[in-house]
Amino acid sequence: MGAALNAADVAPAAWLKRPLLEWWPVVAGAALLYLPTLYDLLTGLWMTEEQAHGPIILALSVWLLYRQWPRMRSACAQAPISAAGWPVMGIGLLLYMLGRSQHIVAFEIGSFLWMLAAIVLLKFGARALRILWFPFFFMLFMIPLPGQLVSMLTLPMKMAVSYVTEQVLFLAGYPIARNGVILQIGQYQLLVADACAGLQTLLTLEALGLFYLNVVRHTSSFRNIALALLIVPISFTANVIRVIVLTLVTYYFGDAAGQGFLHGFAGMVLFVSALTLILSLDSLLQFIITRRAAREKKA
Numbered sequence: 001m002g003a004a005l006n007a008a009d010v011a012p013a014a015w016l017k018r019p020l021l022e023w024w025p026v027v028a029g030a031a032l033l034y035l036p037t038l039y040d041l042l043t044g045l046w047m048t049e050e051q052a053h054g055p056i057i058l059a060l061s062v063w064l065l066y067r068q069w070p071r072m073r074s075a076c077a078q079a080p081i082s083a084a085g086w087p088v089m090g091i092g093l094l095l096y097m098l099g100r101s102q103h104i105v106a107f108e109i110g111s112f113l114w115m116l117a118a119i120v121l122l123k124f125g126a127r128a129l130r131i132l133w134f135p136f137f138f139m140l141f142m143i144p145l146p147g148q149l150v151s152m153l154t155l156p157m158k159m160a161v162s163y164v165t166e167q168v169l170f171l172a173g174y175p176i177a178r179n180g181v182i183l184q185i186g187q188y189q190l191l192v193a194d195a196c197a198g199l200q201t202l203l204t205l206e207a208l209g210l211f212y213l214n215v216v217r218h219t220s221s222f223r224n225i226a227l228a229l230l231i232v233p234i235s236f237t238a239n240v241i242r243v244i245v246l247t248l249v250t251y252y253f254g255d256a257a258g259q260g261f262l263h264g265f266a267g268m269v270l271f272v273s274a275l276t277l278i279l280s281l282d283s284l285l286q287f288i289i290t291r292r293a294a295r296e297k298k299a
Contacts, residue, residue, distance in 0.1 A: 026119060030115070033096060033115070034112060037100070037108055037109070037112075041054060041055075041105075041109075042055065045105055045144070050200045051144060051200065053141070053200075053204040053207070054142050057138065057139065057141045057142045057204075057207060058139070058142060060138065060211055061135050061138050061139045061142075064134060064135040064138060064211075064214070065132060065135045068131060068132055068134075068135065071131065072124065072128045072131045072132055073124070075127065075128075075131060076124045076125055076127050076128040076131070079124065079125040079127050079128065080125055081121070081122055081123065081124070081125050082121040082122070082125050082126045082129075084121055084126065085117075085118040085119070085120075085121030085122035086118070086122070088114055088117055088118040088121060089114070089115060089118035089119075089122075091114050092111045092112075092113075092114030092115035092117075092118055093111070093115070094111075095107045095108070095110055095111035095114060096108060096111035096115070099111060105144055106143050106144050106145075106146070109142055109143050109144075110143050112139075113136060113139055113140070116136070117129060117136060120132060134214050138207065138210065138211065138214075141203055141204070141206075141207040144200075145199065145200070145203075149199075150199050150200065153199045154199050155181075157199060157202065157236075157239075158181045158192050158193075159180070159181060160236070161192060161236070161239050161240055161243055162178055162180070162181045162182075162183060162192045162243070163178065164240050165183065165192075165240055165243045165244050165247060166178040166183060168240070168244060169185070169244065169247065169248075174248075174251065176247070183243075183247060185247055185250065185251045186251050188250050188251060188254075188255055188258070190246070190247055190250060190258070192243060202232075202235045202236070202239070205231070205234070205235035205238055205239075205270070205271075205274045206231055206232070206235060208271065208274055208275065208278075209227070209228075209231035209234065209235070209274070209278055210228075210231070212227075212275075212278055212282075213227055213228060216282075220285075220289055222285075222289065223282070223285045223286070223289060226285055227278070227281065227282060227285065230281055231278075234274060234277045234278055234281070235274065237273070237277060238270055238271075238273040238274035238277060239270065241269065241270075241273040242269050242270045242273065245269050246258055
């Protein structure tokens, strides 16, 4: 009995020993490279309103990888590893060195995707990377876009959001006027900032919609395509709702309340609005598909 007990005690240690020996260099190397990067992002760029979606995207990407990992492991148990992982790792290291030394955040964050792809290729092969394609694609939303591109596309988007906000509130009977991206309501002036209606906000909402599509995985092609196409107007509408709510808070409670709302709850309103619109449209599409199927069955 004593020998059997000792064997049972040793079995878990033996079961854990191989993964620990196999993965500790990978984990240690990744921590050495990217823990300083993660700290800098959490105390710097990701503290700004324009890039506050960064940690959310990272957390959701990790969850997506965790969700698909068992399927990938079972599908690639006997698959050969890919030597392409080494040049991919080389590209990742080059991007990391350039990004870290020259303070190019897009390169530094982008290198994480290349390094993670290299690990998957070297450990599990090319098929594993094909299975995990969506988490990698989703992580692209963490990478900041070039400033010139953001500036070029943000202004017309802010103009459009400002115009729609003005028209909606004017039709509702509020004393509102607009000059470019400046809204005048009562005695208050509000500048529609980049964070309220900019390109980064639109991309964040696009990421939310794509995440929803990936999680629900509808079998209807019509439903998937329709939702994917509707993500852009949903994102725009959520931005308009955010600016309308901010404008009304300022109008009724003053500029201090508006600024407090902007820094405290504006992002929550944006995401709740977008998620509500996505779920509502998804339910509407489900209703249309059900009605169509019922008609075809009767026919």
